[in-house]
Amino acid sequence: MIDVAVVAFTQRQEDAISGESEVEFMVPLMEQAKASVGLTQSDMGFTCSGSSDFLAGQAFSFVMTIDGTGPVPPISESHVEQDGAWALYEAWVKIQCGGIDTAFVYSYGKSSPGSVRDVLATQMDPYYVCPLWPDSYAVEALAARLMLEGGHVSERRLAEIAARSRASAASNPHAVRTDPKSVAEILAEDYVIDPLRPSDLPAEADGGCAVVLAAGDRARDLCERPAWIRGMDHRGDAHTLGVRDLTSSASTRLAAHRAGAAADKIDLAELHGPFTTSEHLLIDALGLDEDSTAVNPSGGALAANTMMASGLIRIGEAASRIWRGDGDRAVAHATSGPCLQQNMVCVLEGD
Amino acid sequence: MSSEVLQAPLVLEYPFTRSTGPVIGAFLTGLRDGVICGIRRADGTVLCPPQEYDPLTAEPLTELVEVGQAGEVLTWAWNGDPRPMQPFDRPFAWALIRLDGADTSMLHAVFAPSAAEMSTGMRVRVVWRTEREGHIADIAGFEPIPAQRPSGRQQ
Numbered sequence: 001m002i003d004v005a006v007v008a009f010t011q012r013q014e015d016a017i018s019g020e021s022e023v024e025f026m027v028p029l030m031e032q033a034k035a036s037v038g039l040t041q042s043d044m045g046f047t048c049s050g051s052s053d054f055l056a057g058q059a060f061s062f063v064m065t066i067d068g069t070g071p072v073p074p075i076s077e078s079h080v081e082q083d084g085a086w087a088l089y090e091a092w093v094k095i096q097c098g099g100i101d102t103a104f105v106y107s108y109g110k111s112s113p114g115s116v117r118d119v120l121a122t123q124m125d126p127y128y129v130c131p132l133w134p135d136s137y138a139v140e141a142l143a144a145r146l147m148l149e150g151g152h153v154s155e156r157r158l159a160e161i162a163a164r165s166r167a168s169a170a171s172n173p174h175a176v177r178t179d180p181k182s183v184a185e186i187l188a189e190d191y192v193i194d195p196l197r198p199s200d201l202p203a204e205a206d207g208g209c210a211v212v213l214a215a216g217d218r219a220r221d222l223c224e225r226p227a228w229i230r231g232m233d234h235r236g237d238a239h240t241l242g243v244r245d246l247t248s249s250a251s252t253r254l255a256a257h258r259a260g261a262a263a264d265k266i267d268l269a270e271l272h273g274p275f276t277t278s279e280h281l282l283i284d285a286l287g288l289d290e291d292s293t294a295v296n297p298s299g300g301a302l303a304a305n306t307m308m309a310s311g312l313i314r315i316g317e318a319a320s321r322i323w324r325g326d327g328d329r330a331v332a333h334a335t336s337g338p339c340l341q342q343n344m345v346c347v348l349e350g351d
Numbered sequence: 352m353s354s355e356v357l358q359a360p361l362v363l364e365y366p367f368t369r370s371t372g373p374v375i376g377a378f379l380t381g382l383r384d385g386v387i388c389g390i391r392r393a394d395g396t397v398l399c400p401p402q403e404y405d406p407l408t409a410e411p412l413t414e415l416v417e418v419g420q421a422g423e424v425l426t427w428a429w430n431g432d433p434r435p436m437q438p439f440d441r442p443f444a445w446a447l448i449r450l451d452g453a454d455t456s457m458l459h460a461v462f463a464p465s466a467a468e469m470s471t472g473m474r475v476r477v478v479w480r481t482e483r484e485g486h487i488a489d490i491a492g493f494e495p496i497p498a499q500r501p502s503g504r505q506q
Binding site: 118128131133135 | 354356361363371375379398400402406407425426427428429430431432434435436437438445446447449455456457458459460466471486487488
């Protein structure tokens with residue numbers, strides 16, 4: 001295996017970016033990420049992006065953003081219609097294939113022009129489920145009741161997760177839900193869709209992020225303390241809700257095992273749990289002990305959930321903390337689909 | 352530079368049709384005729400709604416079987432503020448419902464007067480739409496089946 005590290009990361013998340021197109025807000029982010037390690041687009045061995053044409057409402061919308069990278073002379077690039085964490089995975093595989101020692105990865109999403117809660121119904125089965133338009137909160141609420149009534153979690157535990165996210169997000173300039181609330185205040189909230197309360201839901205955001213990957217000595221040249229990717233794996237559960245156990249995340253467990261997450265202590269974990277219920281399942285699937293692992297020090301997706309970027313931001317947040325020496329070993333997680341259908345686990349370490 | 356945000360209508364279209372195939376097609380045709388089909392898996396259990404391939408093992412599935420029109424609520428969520436295009440314009444419950452004769456559940460709406468009328472394990476039955484066209488919404492939703500009073504000598 002070729003050692004690959006995250007050496008640069010930039011992000012922007014706001015509750016709504018109304019005056020700028022995706023390309024307009026991505027160009028400065030992409031430039032900043034490359035400039036932070038003294039590189040330009042022509043230094044990149046490979047470029048991979050993640051975004052959604054469906055969200056943008058336009059076919060091949062990502063091509064305009066590629067233009068924004070400054071792809072002259074022509075570049076080697078690819079795109080995934082997925083969260084940018086999967087674009088990073090493709091770039092990591094590309095570096096493993098040899099011949100290049102740098103890669104540029106970015107992703108972005110702007111969901112504020114529509115109602116993302118309703119739009120997400122379109123990712124459900126197109127014949128059996130989508131025509132009924134169950135919104136994403138309703139779908140998660142079905143899993144939440146199974147978890148609550150089955151004794152897998154309590155409403156108090158969910159409120160504790162929400163309160164921790166709010167407290168951590170207070171020091172994250174990119175978080176959008178930062179006002180502190182106590183567990184008691186959260187438990188006093190009215191249900192949005194019984195049994196989920198407002199604080200159990202993701203804080204939807206617009207934005208994007210950019211990451212530079214580098215291999216071996218190139219990474220050591222570019223970064224004082226590279227965040228080495230020691231293991232990375234992604235797995236999926238069945239698409240159909242009715243055939244899987246919604247009270248645990250089997251695919252996260254498998255991905256974590258294959259990525260070697262439990263091989264050593266985990267100082268911090270950045271988990272892409274859009275709901276408090278999903279974060280609880282992830283902590284369980286990864287076997288995290290919150291006394292020894294800082295869970296979502298950024299506030300996580302509960303504090304800012306940017307479609308197509310939230311997973312890659314988890315990897316960037318974890319890597320940044322390794323650069324700063326906040327920890328030596330981190331787990332970053334990304335998800336996609338209803339009720340944690342697809343999951344990626346990435347293990348990062350400092351030297 | 353003006354700070355005015357330009358706006359224009361954008362209509363997303365999907366201007367072609369596709370066949371629903373031998374399994375999903377059979378299920379949808381069954382709905383038009385007021386019948387609900389599942390499909391038998393290699394282990395003998397019945398998947399409803401049916402899929403062409405087993406979602407866990409990817410084995411092709413072919414043996415369609417009719418299932419019941421009543422079943423059990425495995426989980427539910429109270430939708431106090433229905434969204435546009437959802438099955439009912441008054442508050443209702445979303446539920447995962449396991450029909451009699453099936454081993455997996457389907458997502459649909461339960462028309463109950465309030466959350467207090469909903470409980471996990473409750474029995475519900477299909478409410479058919481009068482005009483049916485071979486679509487999941489041929490099932491208007493489900494309604495609670497009143498619990499049977501314990502049988503016994505009338506006083």
